[in-house]
Amino acid sequence: MTRTTAGAPPSPAHTCDTGRLTLCRDGAIVTLTLVRPPVNAIDDAMLSELDAALASVAADATVALLRISSALPVFCAGADLAMVGARLADAHGAAAMTATTRLFHQVYDRLAGMPAVTLAEMEGHALGGGLELALACDLRIASHAARLGLPEAKVGLLPGAGGTQRLTRLCGPGVAARLILGGELVDGAEAERLGLVQWSAPAGEVRARADAVAARIADLSPESLRAAKACIALAAPVSPEGAAAEIAGIGALMGEAGTRRRVAAFLQR
Template sequence: MFELNLRGRVAEVTMCRPPVNAISEEWGVAFTELLDGLDARDDWSVLHLRSSQKVFAAGADLAQIQSWITAERPDATLSSYIGKLQAVYRRLESLSRVTLAEIGGAALGGGLELALCCDLRVAADEIKVGLPEVGIGLIPGLGGTQRLTRLVGRGTAARLVLSAEPVDGASACALGIVQWSVPRERLAAEAARIADRIAGLPLPALKVAKELIGAHGAGHDAGYTLERELGGRLLLTPEAQQRITAFIQRRSS
């Protein structure tokens, strides 16, 4: 699912789960193990997260979520799933080193939420990012409502979450969702340049600077709890069940 390559002080992690780097509990276990292993090492300063697939990451497995509709407690099942993956995303966010997401393909739903866990993001101008969950009767439950709002403010977060409409990489940069955007053919080189430059800076200073930035607004975990609890209940609604089923049918036809 992942390939790890150390390039100087840069730990380059490539997601390689065909065809779209689907995010599942199995994926979460493997990613957490990788992050734990890296955190125990002292030979790197920057985590450079990228994808070998056409997309960055496609988000949650809707077919799996659809299968829970007939469960005895579909809301509890989805809530538990959200909670487990929230923990994985927090593990990435809490790394003591700098993290950079290279977004060379679509990052929608959980894929964008994954990128939002990184300190820095660089995207290709042409790609699409967005949080489309409301369009199928759910919500962005892996931190999207919280991290995006803190990052870009309530107005821009409301635009992406409530309209369920994606934006391209250049627009995402203008909105503050990513910090850099470049033409696709330049993305890999630009991402490597950014990672290498930061990796050349003093690690103790980077660690303290990251901790201080993260302390802004600390202690407000209620939003994540609401994502888990209220997000799980949405699987009980006919709108979500019908739209998820319709989406699966369209994708398989």
């Protein structure tokens, strides 16, 4: 994407493919699509590409809405557990995973701080870091058939990319405890009832529902949207102490024998 100045007309439609994701511009709307088969598992390279794409969109004052979707049946399965497994077998793996967790926070904080409105479209499952990606957006739509959750405790880890903080801020400590401490996955309809997403739709209808939301947002004043979004962010900031605790927690859990056993069992499946 090319940088434009405030007040300039939106760029014409065009697409950019970075390898693990694509950016497609259509007027004032940019769609970022995750494309890393089979489940959009996130590794360091994908985080770097996502960070660069978000920086490009943030620098363009003519973007009113950023849509985040998936080209695959799954929205995003979260952190690449093959990467985690390899680091568990490495003497320096805990330090490397701590650095990756910091990168997750950097990228997701950039997404949460985007001037434009952001919309996550979850036609398929959003788990762990995939749901945390959606939680960093302003708006979320999920399919009734999608499964959403933060099940990191099943593999001996914790939601380290802002999940403990953003889910608690969004839905309250009761819902956060249910999903994180209970390891529960919920469908799109239940996610809407809990306030985890703003809308849910029958399978196959998420894109159409998102199109309608996007069209409505694109018709609003972009200056008003940016100003209002900044005010909303001031009302409920993410705790720096909470983010630091997540990062430290991942580093500590990487040294646990139980984590190694659980990750190995998951990868064998």
